[in-house]
Structure formats: C-alpha cells, structure tokens
Amino acid sequence: MTFETMPFARAMNAGLRRAMEENPRVMLMGEDIGKLGGVFRVTEHLQRDFGENRVLDTPLAEAGIVGSAIGLAMAGFRPVVEIQFDGFVFPAFDQITTQLAKLTNRHEGAIRMPVVIRIPYGGHIGAIEHHQESPEAYFAHTPGLRVVSPSTPNDAYWMIQDAIASDDPVIFMEPKSRYWQKGEVDTGHRAADLHATRVIRSGSDVTLVGHGAMVSVLLQAASIAEGEGISCEVVDLRSLSPIDYDPIIESVRSTGRMVWAQEAPGTTSLAGEIAATVAERAFYSLEAPVMRVTGFDVPFPPAKLESFYLPDADRVLEAVDRVLAF
C-alpha cells in the first residue's frame, strides 16, 4: 500500500524530499529553512540529509534570495525558494516580476527558469500584521509565472514535485492554516495534473469554487447546505494561473449558479476574472450572476478581527441564498 496519513506540512516535506532524491539539481533556499527546518518545519531534516549546499540558510534578504536563485537557475540548478510569510514577498517582487517572469521571454527561449517560490499565505492563524495575507493576484496577473495552490496533503505532496519539475517559474501558494491538517497521501499515484481544476464534491444546485484554505470552508458550507436541502458542487481551483476553466464551466452549465470565495480583497482579483470568464462562457446556463465572497478591500485586519474579515461558511451560504433567490 502506498497510502499514508500525514499533515499537510509533512506532505510538503515528503514531496520536497522526493524531488531532491530524484534530481540532484534541486536545491532549497530560504530563511531559517536549514537547521531550524523552516518556521513551519516544512523543510525539517532536509539540510541534515542533503547537506548545506542543497539546503541553504540564506541571509535575510528576499530580493537577494530570489535574485541569486535566478543566477543558480542560469547555472543549471532548480532552486526552490521559501518566502517565510506572504507579507514578506514584496522585497523580492521586482526580481520575481521584472526578472524571473520575463527571462525566458527575454532570451527568446534560449534559457529556462525552473524556479519555485513557495509562499505560505492566508489567515486563520491569529498572527500579527504581514503574516496572514493573500497576494496571489499580483503573481497571477504577471505573464511568465505559473501560480498554484494545493488544498490537501495529497495535492501538497504531488503539486510541489510537479512545480519543481516544471521548466517555468512557479509561485507555490501554501495555505498555511492547513499545515497541521492531516489527510491521506497516495505516494504511488498522482491524482491530477499540476494545472487541473478538480470537482471534489458533486452537487446540483450551486457550484462553489475556491482555492487553498477556502476549499475546506466551501466543503463545510456544502455540508451545512445539504442539511437545508441545497445541493452544492465544490470545485478546487488548484491552479490560479493558468486556470483550467473547463471543469468550472461544465459544473456551472449543470447547476446554473456559482459562488466564488477567496481570502484576498475582491477588487481586481481572481474573483472578477473568474466571474467574468464564467459569464462569457456559460451565459445562457446561468440563472444568477456569479457571486463573489472575498476579503474586504481593507488591509488584513488585526487578528482579533480576522473572523469578521475572512469568508467563512456562513458568508458563503449567504451568497448561496442570494444566487438561489434569482
């Protein structure tokens, strides 16, 4: 049997380990990822087992980390960078958007940029400012990057390996509140492609779509709705760029209604892009406009207020009621 139950963070660790075992060019870089094993212990014991040349405790400088990772990729390595928290990626934003994302294009295909940027993101952990944000839209907006976010330990295990195997730069958004959630990992069999959207619960009345930590909120909402006689289909986006629309469109054609949920502020985010595309592609199937449940257009609030800010099952259900009212 190849099934094993483990928390999300350990599945990440196992996926990284396997990628490092399979390809000696894979190396990890980041702050506190070596001896400490990362602040979330995602890289625990990897420096001990692979050495200091493959797991680098770097200086505390995000632009320097991503910039030198780019140089290492030019020298034939496959660097996997850990950004310690979502709100700390911005010092590296220039290197990611003006360099990493554009280098293959600038070189007219002469070089590849197999760099993975891992970013623990999102709220629900009661942390202080800059530690609970969802900056995925900045990267999804940037041509040249791929952006993915696993929601389960099994996806964490496989998607990190697939991201590392990609010859394109991948922004790997890890829903940090899920790090401790256990789930079954099938280490023998890959369930889906890196960029595949997946229907994870079938239903007939409303399609609920989200990614990362929102997926469990959507499942919770679907199960509450079921008790009220409303059948919700739940779709895990998994890939934020590119987006695999077909399963969403197919679902919406059958339900006629869709609710999108995300933690990030709504303005100019994935929410609008996906709602517009669904409207374009499934207009005659829709019984109601696509409703968007998002964070408010405010800075992520102090954690004592996060329960008011973050979409939860009740807010999703409120939107479900609205689409059903059309």
Add this chain to the structure above:
Amino acid sequence: MRFIEPDGSFAPTPEAEPLREIVDALDDRALEQMYRDMAVTRAFDQQATMLQRQGQLALWPPSLGQEAAQVGSARAARPQDTIFPSYREHAVVKVRGVDLVSVLALMRSATHGGWDPTDPKNGNTRLYTLVLGTQVPHATGFAMGLGFDGRTATGDADKDEAVIVYYGDGAASEGDVHEAMVFAASYHTPQLFFLQNNHWAISVPVKTQAAAPLADRSAGYGIPTLRIDGNDVLASYAATRMYLDEARAGGGPRAIEAVTYRMGAHTTSDDPTKYRTKDEEAAWARRDPIARMRAFLENRGAGSEFFADVDQEGEALAADVRTRIAAWPDPDPSSMFAHVYSEPHALVEQQAAWLAEYEASFEGGAA
C-alpha cells in the same frame, strides 16, 4: 591606481606598482588590441547615436568615455568567465564576441534580448539588463553555482571559472547590489563586482548616491576593493586580471570602482546641458581614455599606419551595422507569444491563435 597619465606617459602610481608585472607581460600586440577595441567601439557608439537621430533606434545609451574601464576589464577576463553586463557595456560585449548589431536590435526595440548567452560564440555574455542592479544578484547566484559544482577554485587558472558583473554609480544605490554583496561575501563567490562610476545617474551626481567613496561599500561587506582610474585601460586590465584570478583561485569576491566619466548623454533622450557644466565636460575631455592610450602607444613607437587601420576598422563596422540595422525586419507578431513559457500554456496559445485569425480577417491579410 593608475599606470598611464592623461598625457600618455607611463607612470605607475604607488598603488599600481604591485600589479606592474601584469602590465609588463602585455606585448605590443595586446596593447594595440586594447586601443583597437576602444576606438572601434567608439566609432560604433557614435554611429549608433546617429542611427537613433535618424529614427532607426528607439533609444541609444552611449558608452562614450567609458571605453577604457570596459575594454581593460573585458580583456582581463578569461574565455571561461561569465559576464553579466548592465546596458551600456558595448565595448565589453564586443570584446566577448557578441555581434554589435544585436545591441542595436535591442535598442531598436525589435527584441528584448538580442543574443543567446548559451551560444559559445557570445563568450558567456549574459543579456543586457535594464532594471538597475537586478543583474547583480543573478551574477552572485551564478557564481554560487560555480562553487557548488566545483567549476572553480581547483587551482587551474585556465579552467577555473569566475564571474564579472557590471553596474554603475546609480545602481550602486539599489538594494539588489547590496544584497548581492551580502550573499557573495557569505558564500565566498568567485566573482568581481565591477562598478563604473561615471559620475552621473542621468541628471543626479554621484555625490547624491554616495557621501563616501563607493569603494568603501564593498569593502564594508568584507570584499577586497580597488579604486582605479577608470580611464586608464591598463589600470582596468591589471586590477581585473588580479582580482578575477584571485576570485577563481578560491579567494572569494572582489570589487573594483573604476572612476570614469559619462562623456555623452545618459541616452539619446537626455540633455546634459540642463544639469552639468561645459567646464566639467571639458576637464574630463582632457582625460579621454582613447586619446590617452593613443599617446601611450605613440610614445612606444606605434605608427600612423596602425592608427589609420584602426580608424578604417571603426568606419567599416559603423557602415556594416548601419546597413544591417536599416534592413532589420520587424519581428513576427506571433513571436510575442512564443517564449512567455517554456512549457505549453493554453491561454497564451489561444491568444496567439486569436490574433493570427483576427489579422487574417482583414482584407490583404493584416490590420
């Protein structure tokens, strides 16, 4: 640190004496080659400025005045070394073998790149980088990789690899440069930080970038640093040769501040008369690196035949690139989609197909 005075006389300063044997090892042919590189690049550079005025280029950043810093350092690098330029290193990329018409194509905005750094004919010259300072951590990461792969510090100077990264006094204020130095010092990279202090970041003088000598900065990170007369090609050659060889031998990173002067405008869009004086420009004109090397070579007996030959080579290069860039084809619209990703990407492919179909829908085949 200087070997040749502005009047062309050979008079090593005390700081230059320890490097004397590096210069003494250069024969007439090597010395004349450096002059040739500088003068031919200048002919090209001046042609490029005119091409911009004629509408052939979107922009031109002249290398005028910085030829000695560039040629000396580029000639000091060994074939196996990797060069990370900024965007004004026309003499450097020429010395390394890049076809200069590629640089014109870049400044024509017919491409964002221009050459393939992985093609051996380009001398391991990476592409120009336009966001100031961003190439500096790339060079450091590349040099880290040389260390991890054992491509350096084996004791064989003809095989051990090293890296030069070029940047300017303006870029020296960018955080990326500082972070790259932190990494270089920590990972003991085989790398030379080559700073061309040309005194002006567009309109802002170096005194606004730095209250203390820029050379103090790299030194502050624990990186041995030399401040040289950047208009003396031999100073640039000797300092670079010594430092690159120390770095490739496992000595860790090194830095050079080459004090030079941007004799031209920042780019063809700039107007230096708004922010600097004619007196200042005249003072630096008297320190012209090419006139200095010419006087030095004349003192050694180089004849007018040699200089005429160099002039002819410069004119021939200018004529050649002028002809080729005027005939440069616009890229095919489909090319903008071709290399956004290395692996298949449905959205980009759909958009490429849509544009092709849209363009084909017009009478005559194009909008």
